[in-house]
Amino acid sequence: MxxxxxxxxxxxxxxxxxxxxxxxxxxxxxxxxxxxxxxxxxxxxxxxxxxxxxxxxxxxxxxxxxxxxxxxxxxxxxxxxxxxxxxxxxxxxxxxxxxxxxxxxxxxxxxxxxxxxxxxxxxxxxxxxxxxxxxxxxxxxxxxxxxxxxxxxxxxxxxxxxxxxxxxxxxPPRQWRCGMAEVIKHGLLADEGLLDSALHTPERAAELVRRAIQVKIDVVEADPYEDGTRAHLNLGHTFGHAIERVTDYKMLHGEAVAIGLMAAARLSYNLELCDDSLIPVVKDVLESAGLPIEIGDLNPTDIYEAMFTDKKWKHGRSHFVLLRGIGQPTIVQDVPREIVIETLSNGDVAR
Ligand SMILES: NC(=O)c1ccc[n+]([C@@H]2O[C@H](COP(=O)([O-])OP(=O)(O)OC[C@H]3O[C@@H](n4cnc5c(N)ncnc54)[C@H](O)[C@@H]3O)[C@@H](O)[C@H]2O)c1
Ligand SMILES: [Zn+2]
Missing domain, CATH: 3.40.50.1970 (Rossmann fold)
Structure with missing residues (x-):
């Protein structure tokens, strides 16, 4: 249709x-x-x-x-x-x-x-x-x-x-999974239905694309020139871009963003922005899409340092898009360095 x-x-x-x-x-x-x-x-x-x-x-x-x-x-x-x-x-x-x-x-x-x-x-x-x-x-x-x-x-x-x-x-399947990281990002930002793994198959691609694109449309219509809320589309991307950089771009964008989405959920919890129900939701949906969620052998301090060159960190102040819950993005500045590094190192619980 x-x-x-x-x-x-x-x-x-x-x-x-x-x-x-x-x-x-x-x-x-x-x-x-x-x-x-x-x-x-x-x-x-x-x-x-x-x-x-x-x-x-x-x-x-x-x-x-x-x-x-x-x-x-x-x-x-x-x-x-x-x-x-x-x-x-x-x-x-x-x-x-x-x-x-x-x-x-x-x-x-x-x-x-x-x-x-x-x-x-x-x-x-x-x-x-x-x-x-x-x-x-x-x-x-x-x-x-x-x-x-x-x-x-x-x-x-x-x-x-x-x-x-x-x-x-x-x-290629690896590129499909990378696209899924952005679909999941859209789900976390504004449409919980997109987090349903049953939708995540090529057979249902038309429906999946239709729903996921709507989130992007709503964001760009509200803020066409990225003066404000369009920045929410960077959920998971501050971490993701830094991870891409420290792996010399061997990790693909979507894979790095997946780890970034997981880190954003954990950081949201560690800063007491959301309750702990968010973490398993994000973990399950990323894993079932075949995406990575951990930094593995990468060094958390290296990732933190790489974030400093992110063009979104104005005047060296840290700047993260985090979640108060699904569909509730928020921008948080000046997150203490140790909390970010701990979040990247320790997995689920940094407190
Ligand atoms: N303008 C924006 O708002 C915006 C937003 C997000 C990302 N980007 C940019 O998008 C780029 C990443 O895009 P991408 O992930 O599509 O990567 P890509 O364009 O490199 O495509 C991935 C691979 O899939 C192949 N491919 C594409 N369609 C195919 C098909 N139907 N069948 C077989 N192979 C196919 C491509 O040839 C390529 O090898 C980055 O440069 C990123 O900066 C831009
Ligand atoms: Zn992206």
């Missing part, structure tokens, strides 16, 4: 369409999606043979551009290559750029579309679970610098977000 959800944004409202088999249908219904003008489809080398080539062939006037796969290519060099390819393809301001892929493609291509000719229309077609429930909605686009992740970017609201949950059938 097709779902069309309208998102309100100060830069223009847009629709999200979630529909199984959508990718196969677009070429037959180009006028419905406004895709009969010049279209450039940008994807990566993994997604191109799976979905990109067929999509381009099904559209009346489309060019395929393929970038390398991986966070290592979320760079200004790739953006420069995209500008060249856009010119070669004859793309002008009347044209449309489709970003077909995971969050790396969405962010990189989105940034190129935001800046090429001062902005051309962008259609996000997320193909990973993370991109479907998180990065394709809300308009944040950008690339990494050698000095750090996501240091260059813009707000570029999509003209449309097109989601075909069937493409998740080819998503």
């Amino acid at each position: 097709a779902e069309r959800i309208s998102v309100t944004s100060p830069d223009g409202d847009y629709d999200i369409v979630i529909e199984r088999g959508l990718l196969q249908r677009i070429g037959r219904d180009t006028d419905q999606f406004g895709l009969d003008s010049k279209v450039v489809v940008v994807t990566n080398e993994t997604v191109a043979p799976l979905y990109g080539e067929a999509l381009v062939q099904s559209l009346p006037d489309a060019t395929l551009i393929t970038i390398r796969d991986g966070e290592a290519y979320k760079t200004l060099e790739t953006v420069a290559q995209l500008y060249d390819a856009f010119v070669d393809a004859g793309l002008d301001r009347a044209g449309i750029v489709i970003a077909l892929g995971g969050g790396v493609v969405g962010d990189t291509v989105g940034f190129a579309a935001a800046s090429y000719m001062r902005g051309v229309r962008l259609v996000q077609m997320p193909t990973s679970l993370l991109a479907m429930v998180d990065s394709s909605v809300g308009g944040k686009v950008g690339v990494d610098l050698p000095q750090g992740k996501n240091l260059v970017g813009a707000f570029k609201q999509p003209a449309m977000v097109l989601i075909d949950p069937d493409v998740l059938q080819t998503l």
Whole structure:
């Protein structure tokens, strides 16, 4: 069944369409999606043979551009290559750029579309679970610098977000689990129903995506430019980013975020923000999704030190999104260093 959800944004409202088999249908219904003008489809080398080539062939006037796969290519060099390819393809301001892929493609291509000719229309077609429930909605686009992740970017609201949950059938299981970490984050922030493990299967992906995306929509509609409550989306991420950094990014983002969500729950309890019922809920749902919950051999002090370079810690003051309970995020500053380190070291009970 097709779902069309309208998102309100100060830069223009847009629709999200979630529909199984959508990718196969677009070429037959180009006028419905406004895709009969010049279209450039940008994807990566993994997604191109799976979905990109067929999509381009099904559209009346489309060019395929393929970038390398991986966070290592979320760079200004790739953006420069995209500008060249856009010119070669004859793309002008009347044209449309489709970003077909995971969050790396969405962010990189989105940034190129935001800046090429001062902005051309962008259609996000997320193909990973993370991109479907998180990065394709809300308009944040950008690339990494050698000095750090996501240091260059813009707000570029999509003209449309097109989601075909069937493409998740080819998503590697480890990437599925990483997307699940963000789904669980959304559940903890605002929708307890998302914590039901029965929903966490590829067979129920359409329903899962529909529900998880709604949490993101509600947050970005309330705070489009991240002046306030949008920061709640960083639940588990202060820990997560630090863990990614100390493992030299060997641990994937979603895995680090899972450990971060567990740590956030424990820290919430250790600071007496919530009762102890939260901890087993978070632990069970992460474990049943096959995600890690412990830092293992990593050094808690190293993780703490790595948090200091987090761009969200203004003036060196610690800054955590924590939970008073499910659906009740809160921002806490100046948490004593020892409590954070103890929380990371000792597991369930630090008191
Ligand atoms: N803009 C935002 O608001 C926002 C939010 C969260 C994350 N992000 C960014 O998103 C990126 C992570 O995105 P990601 O987790 O999707 O990683 P990714 O884009 O690297 O995709 C993960 C892997 O899955 C492959 N893949 C994607 N869809 C597939 C499919 N259907 N079948 C087979 N393989 C497929 C990709 O080629 C890649 O190898 C990070 O750069 C992060 O900073 C952005
Ligand atoms: Zn994340």
